[in-house]
Amino acid sequence: MSEIASNMELNCQGMNCPLPILKTKKAVDSMKSGEVLKMMATDPGSVNDMASWSKRTGNEVIGHTEEGGVHTFYIKKK
Numbered sequence: 001m002s003e004i005a006s007n008m009e010l011n012c013q014g015m016n017c018p019l020p021i022l023k024t025k026k027a028v029d030s031m032k033s034g035e036v037l038k039m040m041a042t043d044p045g046s047v048n049d050m051a052s053w054s055k056r057t058g059n060e061v062i063g064h065t066e067e068g069g070v071h072t073f074y075i076k077k078k
Contacts, residue, residue, distance in 0.1 A: 004063045004074040006038035007031060013042045013070060020046050021053050028059055028077050036062065037075045046071055 010027045020041040026028050027076045033060075047064070050073050051065035063074035 001008070004038070005037040006074060008037050010037060010039040010051060012046070013040055015041065016043050017045050017049055021049050024050070024053070024073075024075065025057075028057075028075060031077045034078055035077050037073075037077070039073045041071050042069055044071075046073075050075070062069060 008027060008031060010023060013021055017025070020039065020043055024037065024039050027039070031037060050061055050064070053059075054075070055068045058078040060078070061073055063072075064078045065072045
């Protein structure tokens, strides 16, 4: 998958639940509608956490990759 253009990057590697979600929420809250956040996390639980957070908030996960234990999410603000 080619890299999706993002407006902001957030490195949550080495953090455990709930920190990646809390930091993602704070970052997304500071963005404009339609902008994209690239968030990297090493917590395997972040896959399920991001899916449920996305459903709950309406912010869309438009991409997800995993390479070498690092999950990269692309989140588009509603």
